[in-house]
Amino acid sequence: MARPITDKDRAAVKRLHAKGTSRNDIARAIKRSPSTVSKIAGAFDPPLTFDRAPQVEAATVARKADLAARRAEMAERLHDTAERELGKMQAKTLYWEWGGKDHTYAQKLADEPIPADRRAIMSIVATALDRSLKLVPPKDDAGAESRSVIGDLIAGLAADYTARHGGPPPEPEEPEAADDDAP
Incomplete structure (x- = not known):
């Protein structure tokens, strides 16, 4: 038969919980099972929790x-x-x-x-x-990121030109070579 929970057990759980003691450490201190400590803690209003997530x-x-x-x-x-x-x-x-x-x-x-x-x-x-x-992989090349931004900008401008003018922008014309023989 299980040993009944006493007021002494309840007081010890409340006191140790207030100190920040873990459930398993409380169980060892009062010589009870962790599930009994959880049962005692859950009976308080509000219930005591052993949430250690933080x-x-x-x-x-x-x-x-x-x-x-x-x-x-x-x-x-x-x-x-x-x-x-x-x-x-x-x-x-x-x-x-x-x-x-x-x-x-x-x-x-x-x-x-x-x-x-x-x-x-x-x-x-x-x-x-x-x-x-x-x-330790190397960090991404910052220059590659800026080149990517510039490429995205150019592509966006080309798409805007196409939407406004119904076709792709014209290719730039090559400048004529200077005639070296001219006087």
Whole structure:
């Protein structure tokens, strides 16, 4: 048989709710189930609610901002890696080998990496930049937006001309070339 709800339970729920304690924390504090706490809270006039939507929304916004900052930081680190690796393309490179029947060590300092190593470096650079741009895509080109506005304006003017004159605007005439042989 369920334990009856007491005035002590009601007072504790009201007091803890006023402090902003969550339903589950109240249930733990008074050693009752969360559904019993909800039942007690609903019996008050007006009913006590445990609506935490504003706090959850604020926490979600903060979490998204934190993740965006972490993505931006990681994208920056990937760009740094790409730049560092790209610098190796023209750097002097030490090539070495160990072997032969006498187990000898030989090395050679090359002015720049061999083509196979350059290809590997380019792969690293491309991968780092690709991942960086996926983490934080670049903002749209403001010039493209203004060109789009100008294009829309020209199209609107052409449509207005067509509506007023019954046809498209005439093509501009090419200026005549100056005659260089004229006196």
